[in-house]
Amino acid sequence: MTLTVIQALASHWRAHRLQLATLLIGLALATGLWSAVQAINAEARASYDRAADQLALGQYDELHDPTGPIPLSRYVDLRRAGWQVAAVLDGHLRIDGRALRVLGVDMVAYPALPAVTQLEQSGTPPDPADILTAPGRLLARPELEMLLAGRASLPPVMTSDALPPDLILTDIGVAETLLDRRGEISRLIVLHDQPSAVASLTEIAPELERTAAASQLETAQLTDSFHLNLSAFGLLSFAVGLFIVHGTVGLAFAQRRAMIRTLRALGVSMRRLVWLIMVELSVLAIIGGILGLLLGFFLAGALLPDVAATLRGLYGAPVSGQITLQPQWVLTGLAMALGGTFLASGHALFRLSRMPILSGAGLQAWRSAASGNWVTALAGLAAIAGGVAALLVFGGLIAGFAMVAGLLIGSALVLPYLLARVLIVLQRAARGPVAQWVWSDMRTQLPGLSLALMALLLALAANIGVGTMVSSFRLTFVGWLDQRLTSExxxxxxxxxxxxxxxxxxxxxxxxxxxxxxxxxxxxxxxxxxxxxxxxxxxxxxxxxxxxxxxxxxxxxxxxxxxxxxxxxxxxxxxxxxxxxxxxxxxxxxxxxxxxxxxxxxxxxxxxxxxxxxxxxxxxxxxxxxxAPERATDLAQALRDQFDLPRRAVVQQAAMKAQSMDVFEKTFVVTSALNILTLGVAGFAILTSLLTLWTQRLPQIAPVWALGLTRAKLARLELLRSVLLAALTAIFALPLGLALAWALLAVINVEAFGWRLPMYLFPADWVYLLLLTLCAAVIAAALPAIRLLRLPPADLLRVFANER
Amino acid sequence: MTCEDERNNPLCSNPKCGERNRWCVTSGQLVKLLQILVKMGTHMLLKFDQVQKSYPGGRPVLRDVSLSLDRGQTLALTGESGSGKSTLLNLAAALDTADGGEITLDWTNLSNLDDSGRAALRRTSLSLVFQQFNLIPSLTTGQNLSFHARLAGCHDPDWCAHLADRLGLTDLLDRYPENLSGGQQQRVAIGRAMAAKPKLLLADEPTGNLDETASATVLDLMLSLVADTGAALLLVTHSQEIAARLDRRAHLTGGHIE
Amino acid sequence: MSVRICLILLMLALPGFGRAQGYAGLGGSAEGFSVPKPGYQFHFPQDHGPHPSYRIEWWYLTANLLGEDGRDYGIQWTLFRSALKPTEKEGWQSPQLWLGHAAVTTPETHYFAERLSRGGIGQAGVTADPFEAWIDEWHMRGPDLEALHLLANGADFGYDLTLEAKGPLVFHGENGYSVKSADGQASYYYSQPFYDVEGTLHLPGGEVAVTGKGWLDREWSSQPLAEDQSGWDWFSLSLDDGDKMMAFRLRGDRGDFTAATWIAEDGKATAIPDGSVAFEPLATARVAGRDVPIRWRVTLPDRDLDVEVSALTPDAWMATRFEYWEGPVQIIGSHSGHGYLEMTGY
Structure with missing residues (x-):
C-alpha cells in the first residue's frame, strides 16, 4: 500500500516538473550559498589551526626584546644559565611580488614540528646534514614549489602539506642568510621542561620581556568578527532561499489536497500520509542539499582566493587559497537543507495534517495564509523593536547582529501590509477600469507573491546597506589615505x-x-x-x-x-x-x-x-x-642610482595608494559577490512565485480577456504589475537599507574592526540598484508574460468550460 | 476605436454607445457597404454561414453550421452535452476563431479580425454571461457591474444604478464576488453585461449552477432587460422550459443545426 | 670505553631521523671523514679536545657513589659530538652537533635529562686547555683532566661534583686503537678510570652528600660498528682488590665480537683479545616494554674471574631520543666490587 501511495504522491511532481525544479533549485541555492560561506570559514579556521599546530604557536611563552632584535650572544647566555629556550628568526621575503613569511627556527633545539615529522616519516627522509648545513633546505607547501624551486639564490625546496600557506620554514642558519639578518633573533621560545633551578631572567637578560602563551593574540580570535560577518551573509542568503522553498512546498501541498482527500477516502490514514510526505520532503531536501553542496563547493572555490587575500591583507592571517571538501561543512550543509525544508514546509504540513477529510480544494485558503494582515505586521514591528532593544540593553557584536536581524525580519513581515495599504490607496485613486482592475488584481496576487517580495526586500536592503557601508568606507579610506600618505x-x-x-x-x-x-x-x-x-x-x-x-x-x-x-x-x-x-x-x-x-x-x-x-x-x-610632487619621479630614480637600491625600495605616493586601494577593494569582493547573488536569488524567488501563481492567474485573467482585453495587453500588464511591485518593494527597501548601513557602520564595524565610519549617501547607486531590480522584475515576469501572450484561447476558454 | 480596428471593419461602427448609427465611411467603402446590404438584410445582427470548427486533435465539433440572428431577437440554442453549443457561442463571442465558413457580427466579418480586433469587438458590441467564473474576483460588485461599460468607454452611472436596482444589488455593491451567493453572482454578471448596452448578449447556461428559484429570477431579469434594451440574445441551454420562453430555437446535434 | 651510543647524534638533530642501518645509524659509512689508524700518537692536552674531522666523539663519565645516608648511587654525565660534515664553521652554519645526557640512579629511581645544541655559537663544545666540556649550563670543567668540576641539571634532579684523578690515563686496544669488529672497524679509545669523586646530588627528596669512584671514557671514530652489528653490552668493573676491567660484547648477525682491557691498580693495561671474555645473561627485567638482561655472569678464565654482575636498579633506562640502558652494577662471585653497565639495541 505504501508503494501505491508513494506513486500517487510522486505523480504530482511528474505532472509539475517546473515546480519540482523550482523546489530543488530553491533548496540548492539556499544550501549552496550557506555552504559556500561555511566552507570558506571552515577552510580559513582550519588554516589558522594548522598554522598554530604546525608551528606550535601559542603553546609556549616567548621572550622579546622590545628595543629590537635579540643578539645571538644573549641566546647563548640564557642557555648557559640553564634556560631552555629556542631561537626564532621571523621575517618577510618578497619573491616575484609575492610576500612570503620566512620562519627560521633552530631545527636542533626547536620542539618537534609536525611539518618536519611528516617529512621524516615520508618515504625518503631528508638527511639532517642537508637541512642543517649550507645551503640548507626550504620547507614549504607544494603550491609554493613552482615559485621557489630552481632559483640560484634560494636553497633547494622540500614540500610538506603540514605547513601553513605562504610560509617558508627553514633552519635559522638558512633564514639569517635569506633575510640578511645574521646573528639576529626575533624571539625566544621558552620550552616546557626547564631545569629545577635556573637564575631569574632579570639577572641574565633584564632587557627581555616574557609574554605568556595565553596572551599572544590568536589569529582565530582576531578574525572571528570577519567570519561572523560572512556567516551572517550566508544566513541571509539561506533565508532568502527558504522563501522559495516555502512558496513551492505550500503550493504543492495545496494542489495535492484533492489527491490527499481521495487517498484518505480510500483508506490511507493521515498519519501514514504525513509520514510519507515527510520522507518525500527529506529525499527532496537531500537531493537539493547535495546540489547545493556542489554549488557551494564551486562558489567557495571561486571566492576563497579573494577571502584569503583579504585575511592576509587585513589580519596577516595565512589562509590557503584552495578549498577542500571537509565533512564538517558537508554535514552542516545537508543538515541545514533538511532543517530548512522542514522549517519552510512545517506550516503547510501542519495544516495538511489538520485538514478535514471533506474540506474543499483550498487554494484560496493557502493564499490567504501569507497575506499581509495586521497581525503579521504587528509581529514585524515587535521583531524590529526586539532587535533595537537587544542592542540598547546588551550591546556588542552579537547584539548588533541581533538588531540587524530584527530589523530585516521585522521589516519583511511588515512589507505585505504596507504594500496592501499602498495598493488600496492606488486603487481608490485609479480612474479607468483597467487601472482599477490592475490595482485590485495586484492585491489578490500579493499574498502569493509576498514571500518573494520579502526576499527581494531583504536582498535590496542588504545591497543598499552593504553598498552604502562599502562606499562610505571607500570614501573615508581614500580621504584617510590622502592624509596618511603625505610623503611624495x-x-x-x-x-x-x-x-x-x-x-x-x-x-x-x-x-x-x-x-x-x-x-x-x-x-x-x-x-x-x-x-x-x-x-x-x-x-x-x-x-x-x-x-x-x-x-x-x-x-x-x-x-x-x-x-x-x-x-x-x-x-x-x-x-x-x-x-x-x-x-x-x-x-x-x-x-x-x-x-x-x-x-x-x-x-x-x-x-x-x-x-x-x-x-x-x-x-x-x-x-x-x-x-615638490613633480620632482618625485626624478628623485626616486636618482636615489636608486646613487645607493644602488632595488626598485621597490623607493616607492612613490601614488603607487603606495594604489596598493592600499587594491587591498581595500579585495576586502569587499566577497561581500559584493554575495550581495549580487542574494539579489539573484530574490529575483528567482519572484519568478518561481509568479510561475506557481500561474494556474491561479487564469480565472483572474480569462473574464477580463473575454470582456475585450487582448492577450498582448494582458501580458504587458503582467510585466507592469511585477515591475510595480518590485519598485514599491525597492522604495520600502531604501529606508531599511539605510538603517542597515547605519547599523553596519556605527555598530558592527566598531565591534568587529574597531573603527567607526561616517555614513555617506549615494543616490546614484540607489538609482542603479532600482534599475537592476526593475530589470530583475521584468526578467522574472517575462516568462509568465510570454506564456500569456502565446496562450491559446482554448486554454482561456477552458476556464469557462462547464463540467457538463 | 483605433485605426487598426477601422481597417478591419468595413464599417466604422462608432465606439460610443447610443451613437452607433453615425456613418463614417469613405466612398470606396460605400460600394462595399452596398454590396453587403444586398447580401444580408439590414436587420441581421449575427450570421453563421457554413461554419466549421474542429478540436486541436482534429475531431470536428461544428460541421457546416448556418444560423442567423436578427437585432432584438432572442434565440435558444439547445443540444446534448458535447454537441458544440458552447463552441458555437465562443465563436459568436469572438473568443475563438472558426476553421471554415464565415461569421458576421454587426456587419463585421469575424474571420477578418486579428486578436485586438476581436478584443475590441468583445468590448463594444457584445456581452457575455457564463455559467461560472464570470466575475472578476478582485473587484467589488459595483466595480464588476460597471467594468464592461467602462472598458467599452460608455459608462452611464444612472443606467448602472438603475440596473443595480432592477437586479436587487444595491445593497451588495461593496461586496466581493466570493461573498455573494450563486444567484447574486449571476445577477451581477447579467448587470455587467447589460451595463454596456450591448447589441448582442451571449449567455452560456446562465442558470446552470443555480437552484430552481434563483434560476427563475435570473432568467426573468435577463429576459426583461434584453427586451428593454432591444438587445439580441443567444442563449445556450439544455432546458426545454427555458428554450420555450425565447423567440426562436435552434437544436444542435452532432455539430449540426437541424 | 666501547662503542657507546654516540652516533646517535648523527640522527639526533631532527627528532625521528634515523632509519639507517645498525643501532642509531652507527653502521653508516665514513665518507669524507677521517678513519682511525693503528699506531696513532696521542698528544695531550690537545687530544682531550674535539676532533671535528671524525664523525663521532664523546666525553663519557660514570661514577659509583655512596651517600651520607648509606645508600648506593650512580651518576652519568655524557657529552656527545656528532659531525654532519667533517669541518667546523662559525655560527648557526656549524655542522657539529652536540648532545648531553645526564642521569642519577638511586636504588629506587632513575633520573635523566638530555640537552641538544649545535657547535659554532658557543652553546656547547669542548676546549682542551684549559679543559672544559659543556652544553648549556652543564659542564665538566678542569684546569685539566686531573681535577674536574662536574655539573648537570634536569627538571627533577641535578648534581654538583668534584673529581680528582688518582692514577694515569689508560689506553685500550693497541695503544688506544680499539678494534670493534672482525672486519676491522675501530676507534681511538682511552680512559681515566681513577677518579675520586665528592659532592652533592640534588634530588626531589633533598640534597645528598656523596663520595665515590668515577670513570671517564674518551673515544672518537667515524664508523665504529660493522654492518651486521645491532647493539652491544659494555661493562666497566672496579674490583675491590684494586684491579679494574673494561669489557664489551658487540652483538652481530655473524657472531659476537668481544674485547676487554684488564687494568692493574697502578694503571698498567693489558688488552684481552676477541673471544676471551664470556658474557651470559642470567635474568631479564621488563623495562620500557622490552626484556633487558639485568643480571649477568661474566667470566675471564685467564684471570680466574667468574662474577655475577647485577643492576642496582633494573629501571636505569635512558628514554632519550635514542634509548638505551645505563646504570650502576654490583659485583659478587670470585671478585666483588662495583661498576657500570651499558646495553644498547634491546
Whole structure:
C-alpha cells in the first residue's frame, strides 16, 4: 500500500516538473550559498589551526626584546644559565611580488614540528646534514614549489602539506642568510621542561620581556568578527532561499489536497500520509542539499582566493587559497537543507495534517495564509523593536547582529501590509477600469507573491546597506589615505647605516625627510606597534585625528603625550587625557586619537626622542620624503642610482595608494559577490512565485480577456504589475537599507574592526540598484508574460468550460 | 476605436454607445457597404454561414453550421452535452476563431479580425454571461457591474444604478464576488453585461449552477432587460422550459443545426 | 670505553631521523671523514679536545657513589659530538652537533635529562686547555683532566661534583686503537678510570652528600660498528682488590665480537683479545616494554674471574631520543666490587 501511495504522491511532481525544479533549485541555492560561506570559514579556521599546530604557536611563552632584535650572544647566555629556550628568526621575503613569511627556527633545539615529522616519516627522509648545513633546505607547501624551486639564490625546496600557506620554514642558519639578518633573533621560545633551578631572567637578560602563551593574540580570535560577518551573509542568503522553498512546498501541498482527500477516502490514514510526505520532503531536501553542496563547493572555490587575500591583507592571517571538501561543512550543509525544508514546509504540513477529510480544494485558503494582515505586521514591528532593544540593553557584536536581524525580519513581515495599504490607496485613486482592475488584481496576487517580495526586500536592503557601508568606507579610506600618505616618496634602505647615508644625502635636496621607525611591543592588550615621529608640519597639518586635546602636537613633540589609533581607543576605551602604559615602566597621557584602517592591531605614536628611549635599537631605515610632487619621479630614480637600491625600495605616493586601494577593494569582493547573488536569488524567488501563481492567474485573467482585453495587453500588464511591485518593494527597501548601513557602520564595524565610519549617501547607486531590480522584475515576469501572450484561447476558454 | 480596428471593419461602427448609427465611411467603402446590404438584410445582427470548427486533435465539433440572428431577437440554442453549443457561442463571442465558413457580427466579418480586433469587438458590441467564473474576483460588485461599460468607454452611472436596482444589488455593491451567493453572482454578471448596452448578449447556461428559484429570477431579469434594451440574445441551454420562453430555437446535434 | 651510543647524534638533530642501518645509524659509512689508524700518537692536552674531522666523539663519565645516608648511587654525565660534515664553521652554519645526557640512579629511581645544541655559537663544545666540556649550563670543567668540576641539571634532579684523578690515563686496544669488529672497524679509545669523586646530588627528596669512584671514557671514530652489528653490552668493573676491567660484547648477525682491557691498580693495561671474555645473561627485567638482561655472569678464565654482575636498579633506562640502558652494577662471585653497565639495541 505504501508503494501505491508513494506513486500517487510522486505523480504530482511528474505532472509539475517546473515546480519540482523550482523546489530543488530553491533548496540548492539556499544550501549552496550557506555552504559556500561555511566552507570558506571552515577552510580559513582550519588554516589558522594548522598554522598554530604546525608551528606550535601559542603553546609556549616567548621572550622579546622590545628595543629590537635579540643578539645571538644573549641566546647563548640564557642557555648557559640553564634556560631552555629556542631561537626564532621571523621575517618577510618578497619573491616575484609575492610576500612570503620566512620562519627560521633552530631545527636542533626547536620542539618537534609536525611539518618536519611528516617529512621524516615520508618515504625518503631528508638527511639532517642537508637541512642543517649550507645551503640548507626550504620547507614549504607544494603550491609554493613552482615559485621557489630552481632559483640560484634560494636553497633547494622540500614540500610538506603540514605547513601553513605562504610560509617558508627553514633552519635559522638558512633564514639569517635569506633575510640578511645574521646573528639576529626575533624571539625566544621558552620550552616546557626547564631545569629545577635556573637564575631569574632579570639577572641574565633584564632587557627581555616574557609574554605568556595565553596572551599572544590568536589569529582565530582576531578574525572571528570577519567570519561572523560572512556567516551572517550566508544566513541571509539561506533565508532568502527558504522563501522559495516555502512558496513551492505550500503550493504543492495545496494542489495535492484533492489527491490527499481521495487517498484518505480510500483508506490511507493521515498519519501514514504525513509520514510519507515527510520522507518525500527529506529525499527532496537531500537531493537539493547535495546540489547545493556542489554549488557551494564551486562558489567557495571561486571566492576563497579573494577571502584569503583579504585575511592576509587585513589580519596577516595565512589562509590557503584552495578549498577542500571537509565533512564538517558537508554535514552542516545537508543538515541545514533538511532543517530548512522542514522549517519552510512545517506550516503547510501542519495544516495538511489538520485538514478535514471533506474540506474543499483550498487554494484560496493557502493564499490567504501569507497575506499581509495586521497581525503579521504587528509581529514585524515587535521583531524590529526586539532587535533595537537587544542592542540598547546588551550591546556588542552579537547584539548588533541581533538588531540587524530584527530589523530585516521585522521589516519583511511588515512589507505585505504596507504594500496592501499602498495598493488600496492606488486603487481608490485609479480612474479607468483597467487601472482599477490592475490595482485590485495586484492585491489578490500579493499574498502569493509576498514571500518573494520579502526576499527581494531583504536582498535590496542588504545591497543598499552593504553598498552604502562599502562606499562610505571607500570614501573615508581614500580621504584617510590622502592624509596618511603625505610623503611624495617612501624609501627603505638596506640597513640603518645606509639609512643614515640616504638621509644625509636627501636632506639638502628636499623639503623634509621624515623617519618612519616602529617597534612591536608585547602589550597586555595584544601587540602594540609604537611609532616615533619627528616634529614636522606634515603631521601637524595632515594627520587624521578624530579626537584630540588642545595643543596636541606640542604635547606629543615635547615628549609629554602619546597619540593612539582608533582601534586601541575603542577596544580599551582610552580617550584623550587617559593614560596609556606603553611599557611596564613608561606611561604617558593620551593627547589624541587618530583613525587607522586596514589593520586590527593597536598603535601609538610618540616623539622620536621618546621612541629612542623606549626602543633605542629599533631599525631606522625607512623614510618618507617631502618634496615638490613633480620632482618625485626624478628623485626616486636618482636615489636608486646613487645607493644602488632595488626598485621597490623607493616607492612613490601614488603607487603606495594604489596598493592600499587594491587591498581595500579585495576586502569587499566577497561581500559584493554575495550581495549580487542574494539579489539573484530574490529575483528567482519572484519568478518561481509568479510561475506557481500561474494556474491561479487564469480565472483572474480569462473574464477580463473575454470582456475585450487582448492577450498582448494582458501580458504587458503582467510585466507592469511585477515591475510595480518590485519598485514599491525597492522604495520600502531604501529606508531599511539605510538603517542597515547605519547599523553596519556605527555598530558592527566598531565591534568587529574597531573603527567607526561616517555614513555617506549615494543616490546614484540607489538609482542603479532600482534599475537592476526593475530589470530583475521584468526578467522574472517575462516568462509568465510570454506564456500569456502565446496562450491559446482554448486554454482561456477552458476556464469557462462547464463540467457538463 | 483605433485605426487598426477601422481597417478591419468595413464599417466604422462608432465606439460610443447610443451613437452607433453615425456613418463614417469613405466612398470606396460605400460600394462595399452596398454590396453587403444586398447580401444580408439590414436587420441581421449575427450570421453563421457554413461554419466549421474542429478540436486541436482534429475531431470536428461544428460541421457546416448556418444560423442567423436578427437585432432584438432572442434565440435558444439547445443540444446534448458535447454537441458544440458552447463552441458555437465562443465563436459568436469572438473568443475563438472558426476553421471554415464565415461569421458576421454587426456587419463585421469575424474571420477578418486579428486578436485586438476581436478584443475590441468583445468590448463594444457584445456581452457575455457564463455559467461560472464570470466575475472578476478582485473587484467589488459595483466595480464588476460597471467594468464592461467602462472598458467599452460608455459608462452611464444612472443606467448602472438603475440596473443595480432592477437586479436587487444595491445593497451588495461593496461586496466581493466570493461573498455573494450563486444567484447574486449571476445577477451581477447579467448587470455587467447589460451595463454596456450591448447589441448582442451571449449567455452560456446562465442558470446552470443555480437552484430552481434563483434560476427563475435570473432568467426573468435577463429576459426583461434584453427586451428593454432591444438587445439580441443567444442563449445556450439544455432546458426545454427555458428554450420555450425565447423567440426562436435552434437544436444542435452532432455539430449540426437541424 | 666501547662503542657507546654516540652516533646517535648523527640522527639526533631532527627528532625521528634515523632509519639507517645498525643501532642509531652507527653502521653508516665514513665518507669524507677521517678513519682511525693503528699506531696513532696521542698528544695531550690537545687530544682531550674535539676532533671535528671524525664523525663521532664523546666525553663519557660514570661514577659509583655512596651517600651520607648509606645508600648506593650512580651518576652519568655524557657529552656527545656528532659531525654532519667533517669541518667546523662559525655560527648557526656549524655542522657539529652536540648532545648531553645526564642521569642519577638511586636504588629506587632513575633520573635523566638530555640537552641538544649545535657547535659554532658557543652553546656547547669542548676546549682542551684549559679543559672544559659543556652544553648549556652543564659542564665538566678542569684546569685539566686531573681535577674536574662536574655539573648537570634536569627538571627533577641535578648534581654538583668534584673529581680528582688518582692514577694515569689508560689506553685500550693497541695503544688506544680499539678494534670493534672482525672486519676491522675501530676507534681511538682511552680512559681515566681513577677518579675520586665528592659532592652533592640534588634530588626531589633533598640534597645528598656523596663520595665515590668515577670513570671517564674518551673515544672518537667515524664508523665504529660493522654492518651486521645491532647493539652491544659494555661493562666497566672496579674490583675491590684494586684491579679494574673494561669489557664489551658487540652483538652481530655473524657472531659476537668481544674485547676487554684488564687494568692493574697502578694503571698498567693489558688488552684481552676477541673471544676471551664470556658474557651470559642470567635474568631479564621488563623495562620500557622490552626484556633487558639485568643480571649477568661474566667470566675471564685467564684471570680466574667468574662474577655475577647485577643492576642496582633494573629501571636505569635512558628514554632519550635514542634509548638505551645505563646504570650502576654490583659485583659478587670470585671478585666483588662495583661498576657500570651499558646495553644498547634491546
Amino acid at each position: 616618496l617612501y624609501v627603505t634602505a638596506a640597513d640603518d647605516q645606509q639609512g643614515q647615508q640616504i638621509s644625509e644625502w636627501l636632506t639638502p635636496q628636499v623639503d623634509a625627510v621624515l623617519p618612519i621607525r616602529s617597534v612591536e611591543l608585547a602589550h597586555p592588550t595584544g601587540p602594540l606597534f609604537l611609532y616615533g615621529v619627528i616634529d614636522d608640519q606634515t603631521y601637524r597639518q595632515k594627520w587624521p585625528l578624530i579626537s584630540s586635546s588642545p595643543g596636541v602636537w606640542d604635547r606629543v613633540m615635547d615628549g609629554a603625550a602619546v597619540l593612539i589609533n582608533e582601534q586601541l581607543a575603542r577596544r580599551e576605551n582610552l580617550w584623550p587625557e587617559d593614560v596609556l602604559a606603553i611599557t611596564p615602566t613608561t606611561s604617558m597621557t593620551i593627547a589624541g586619537v587618530y583613525s587607522d584602517y586596514g589593520n586590527p592591531t593597536g598603535q601609538a605614536i610618540v616623539s622620536m626622542a621618546q621612541f629612542d628611549q623606549i626602543a633605542p635599537r629599533a631599525e631606522a631605515r625607512r623614510f618618507g620624503v617631502r618634496l
